[in-house]
Amino acid sequence: DAKTTQPPSMDCAEGRAANLPCNHSTISGNEYVYWYRQIHSQGPQYIIHGLKNNETNEMASLIITEDRKSSTLILPHATLRDTAVYYCIVQGYSTLTFGKGTMLLVSP
Amino acid sequence: DSGVTQTPKHLITATGQRVTLRCSPRSGDLSVYWYQQSLDQGLQFLIQYYNGEERAKGNILERFSAQQFPDLHSELNLSSLELGDSALYFCASSVAPGQGSNEKLFFGSGTQLSVL
Numbered sequence: 001d002a003k004t005t006q007p008p009s010m011d012c013a014e015g016r017a018a019n020l021p022c023n024h025s026t027i028s029g030n031e032y033v034y035w036y037r038q039i040h041s042q043g044p045q046y047i048i049h050g051l052k053n054n055e056t057n058e059m060a061s062l063i064i065t066e067d068r069k070s071s072t073l074i075l076p077h078a079t080l081r082d083t084a085v086y087y088c089i090v091q092g093y094s095t096l097t098f099g100k101g102t103m104l105l106v107s108p
Numbered sequence: 109d110s111g112v113t114q115t116p117k118h119l120i121t122a123t124g125q126r127v128t129l130r131c132s133p134r135s136g137d138l139s140v141y142w143y144q145q146s147l148d149q150g151l152q153f154l155i156q157y158y159n160g161e162e163r164a165k166g167n168i169l170e171r172f173s174a175q176q177f178p179d180l181h182s183e184l185n186l187s188s189l190e191l192g193d194s195a196l197y198f199c200a201s202s203v204a205p206g207q208g209s210n211e212k213l214f215f216g217s218g219t220q221l222s223v224l
Contacts, residue, residue: 034212043110043198043215044151095141095164096213098151 004088009103012082018075020102022088025069031092033064035073037084044087044098047073078106111135112216114199120222126187129219133180133201139163140182141202141213142174146195157182158205189223196220 005023012018024033034049048055048062050071055062061074075082087101111134121127133140142154144167153166157176168174171189176182186193200213 036213038151041196041218041220043112043200043217044213045110046212046214049212095153095156095166097153098143100150 004090004099006086006088006099006102008100009105012075012078012104012106014080014106014108015077018073018078018082018104018106020073020075020086020088020104021070022073023070024088024090027068027090028092031090033062033068033071034089034091034096035060035062036087036089036096036098037082038087038101039081039084047086078104080106080108082106110214110216112199112201112214114197114216114219116219117217118220118222120224121189122224123189123191125189125223126185127189127221129184129186129197129199129221131182131184131199131201131216133182133199134214137201137203137214138180139202139205140176140180141200142168142182142184143198143200143215144195145198145218146192149195151198154184163205186221191223194221194223 035047036044038044050062064071083106085101113132115130138159141156145151154168156164160176171187174184196218198218200215204211
């Protein structure tokens with residue numbers, strides 16, 4: 001599976017949009033981009049995933065560049081409860097492998 | 109609530125002992141995954157079962173074993189415990205066999221194991 005690169009930490013003000021970047025320049029055509037998050041010591045939570053097109057659900061939006069080498073997870077109106085570690089994962093034909101993720105801190 | 113149930117939530121034991129962690133997957137899910145999370149290693153995949161059969165193996169020690177029963181619940185057995193086995197152990201479930209794209213995992217709330 002392709003490797004991903006994420007910034008180790010980001011800050012966001014409450015109520016503002018949080019834009020979390022992920023680089024996956026070696027992604028191949030059959031690999032999906034997944035986002036999970038983990039709130040302190042809780043089990044990871046699925047957020048969203050996509051292949052080529054942009055995706056949106058009740059939690060977030062996923063923007064994938066046309067060349068698929070990078071993506072951005074958007075939390076449109078971040079709240080304090082969105083403070084968590086966010087994992088960007090590229091998955092093909094193997095089990096989900098978590099990296100170090102981005103620690104997002106949402107402040108009042 | 110993910111629908112995945114793990115018991116117990118906390119477990120304290122001594123070195124050399126053996127423990128069993130239990131996981132009940134979401135209704136309808138056939139795959140169960142076990143992950144270990146320690147402070148220095150992050151989330152590490154241990155093993156996966158699909159409909160009772162071992163499907164994939166990760167960084168699981170020989171002292172550890174798992175199985176999935178006909179009712180689809182799974183147990184992770186940890187033996188000859190060492191201090192370094194202290195960690196959070198998560199179970200996850202999914203509908204499909206795994207090892208494929210377009211499939212999401214649902215995680216339980218974990219079992220915190222402390223080996224003293």
